[in-house]
Amino acid sequence: MKFSEIFHSIQGEGKLVGTPSVFVRTSFCNLRCVWCDTPYTSWRPEDRDVSVDEIVRQVTDVECRHVVVTGGEPFIQVAELTEVCARLADAGRHVTVETNATVFAPVAADLMSISPKLRNSTPVGDAWEARHERRRLAPDVIRAFLGAYECQVKFVIDAQGDLDEVHALRDEVAIPAEDIVLMPQGLTADETQPRMAWLAAACTRHGYRLSPRMHIDIWGAKRGV
Numbered sequence: 001m002k003f004s005e006i007f008h009s010i011q012g013e014g015k016l017v018g019t020p021s022v023f024v025r026t027s028f029c030n031l032r033c034v035w036c037d038t039p040y041t042s043w044r045p046e047d048r049d050v051s052v053d054e055i056v057r058q059v060t061d062v063e064c065r066h067v068v069v070t071g072g073e074p075f076i077q078v079a080e081l082t083e084v085c086a087r088l089a090d091a092g093r094h095v096t097v098e099t100n101a102t103v104f105a106p107v108a109a110d111l112m113s114i115s116p117k118l119r120n121s122t123p124v125g126d127a128w129e130a131r132h133e134r135r136r137l138a139p140d141v142i143r144a145f146l147g148a149y150e151c152q153v154k155f156v157i158d159a160q161g162d163l164d165e166v167h168a169l170r171d172e173v174a175i176p177a178e179d180i181v182l183m184p185q186g187l188t189a190d191e192t193q194p195r196m197a198w199l200a201a202a203c204t205r206h207g208y209r210l211s212p213r214m215h216i217d218i219w220g221a222k223r224g225v
């Protein structure tokens, strides 16, 4: 499996925020978000191979019930992802898979953490602009995930105008409001915190959840945390 890192930390986002978890970060992504917080898996992907056996061994060596398989985009390596998830589930782990929801496949997951990308993610003027824009939203894929898994649907919000896209996708795909999680864009606490007050107001008004990006608030853009 194309792989970037395994580390033991806390889940910084979403319904399980604050939960101690082992993270398996796959490398390579089919999108190029302009504000990507793991460019070493997307814009400049690390190209290391590791066996499924080695991933499972390293994860299960840690006494920690929750595992988060993230990326990059894990579903573009679907054969390996399927095996990793099945073996971690067999080992009694609670498995969250984090995905940009552009590729669907059935895997063993307790929580599917979907993060569809809004227009604010598009790298305008870059060679990737057209490909990113064409791929970033796949309503049928989001629908398939919602029908097959317990889900949370996370949105990275940059400006208040982004909320109209969230409402439109909610209505188009029939996403339950309580499964929608709004998070502030930013790679430092100085960037995320000013957005939290108006995000809180929007969540209150629309019945969405508000999530910090706790790892960024604590450690900034540091890797492996």
Ligand code: SF4
Binding pocket: 029, 030, 031, 032, 033, 035, 036, 037, 038, 039, 041, 042, 071, 072, 073, 100
């Ligand atoms: S989908 Fe995720 S990993 Fe891929 S470019 Fe966007 S933020 Fe980065």
